[in-house]
Amino acid sequence: xxxxxxxxxxxxxxxxxxxxxxxxxxxxxxxxxxxxxxxxxxxxxxxxxxxxxxxxxxxxxxxxxxxxxxxxxxxxxxxxxxxxxxxxxxxxxxxxxxxxxxxxxxxxxxxxxxxxxxxxxxxxxxxxxxxxxxxxxxxxxxxxxxxxxxxxxxxxxxxxxxxxxxxxxxxxxxxxxxxxxxxxxxxxxxxxxxxxxxxxxxxxxxxxxxxxxxxxxxxxxxxxxxxxxxxxxxxxxxxxxxxxxxxxxxxxxxxxxxxxxxxx
Numbered sequence: 001x002x003x004x005x006x007x008x009x010x011x012x013x014x015x016x017x018x019x020x021x022x023x024x025x026x027x028x029x030x031x032x033x034x035x036x037x038x039x040x041x042x043x044x045x046x047x048x049x050x051x052x053x054x055x056x057x058x059x060x061x062x063x064x065x066x067x068x069x070x071x072x073x074x075x076x077x078x079x080x081x082x083x084x085x086x087x088x089x090x091x092x093x094x095x096x097x098x099x100x101x102x103x104x105x106x107x108x109x110x111x112x113x114x115x116x117x118x119x120x121x122x123x124x125x126x127x128x129x130x131x132x133x134x135x136x137x138x139x140x141x142x143x144x145x146x147x148x149x150x151x152x153x154x155x156x157x158x159x160x161x162x163x164x165x166x167x168x169x170x171x172x173x174x175x176x177x178x179x180x181x182x183x184x185x186x187x188x189x190x191x192x193x194x195x196x197x198x199x200x201x202x203x204x205x206x207x208x209x210x211x212x213x214x215x216x217x218x219x220x221x222x223x224x225x226x227x228x229x230x231x232x233x234x235x236x237x238x239x240x241x242x243x244x245x246x247x248x249x250x251x252x253x254x255x256x257x258x259x260x261x262x263x264x
Contacts, residue, residue: 004070005031005223009078010039016255017209022216024258029220036062039081045250056084073223074100076215083120090127100222103132104215105141130167136215138174160188196236201243208253214239238262
């Protein structure tokens with residue numbers, strides 16, 4: 001049976017992030033991708049121009065339609081936009097638990113545009129994190145969720161532990177925005193802290209959608225039956241290659257190359 005992964009996120013019509021990026025990433029890993037759209041954006045590599053909300057009830061209908069039919073091995077959440085959507089998804093997945101849930105707590109786009117209303121953060125922290133196999137915040141997102149500064153490696157270790165303390169089974173705090181040194185991500189699995197380092201990839205422009213690609217790649221690995229540690233390591237290798245081979249699509253930030261093949 002072909003493995004199935006589900007993304008619950010917003011649409012990016014330019015394809016660099018969101019639903020479109022997630023589905024391309026699933027395909028790169030040989031996983032059948034399904035999608036529940038939580039919001040529509042008018043955006044491109046230069047930024048977000050407008051957001052159209054999807055009614056929470058319709059988000060629920062999409063999710064039920066997928067879960068009634070497909071054997072979802074792993075799911076991820078991305079842009080959820082509103083507290084009502086977060087609450088609905090948490091309630092549905094509590095009633096219909098999946099083998100794995102990766103929560104990418106998307107708060108803002110690379111351009112700085114807000115993608116989750118501030119009032120929804122508490123819902124995400126209190127209701128969705130306890131359902132997560134893994135939560136994958138960047139430095140700013142980790143700081144918002146834990147209520148503490150996250151700027152250096154020791155902060156990342158403390159934040160990862162704090163996120164597991166909030167209910168997630170594991171936390172991966174991404175260090176791509178560290179101001180110096182290699183790109184180090186900190187994984188805490190509830191027992192041990194692991195640090196995954198990779199050389200920084202020089203790019204002529206900022207990167208757009210790397211976080212979506214990483215969380216989607218981890219989700220694909222979990223859907224294929226990989227252990228968490230193996231899935232995270234494989235995803236990080238793939239994202240590094242996707243950044244190394246990123247094409248100059250558009251005039252703004254560079255999206256990863258979702259067409260690159262993963263290595264085992």
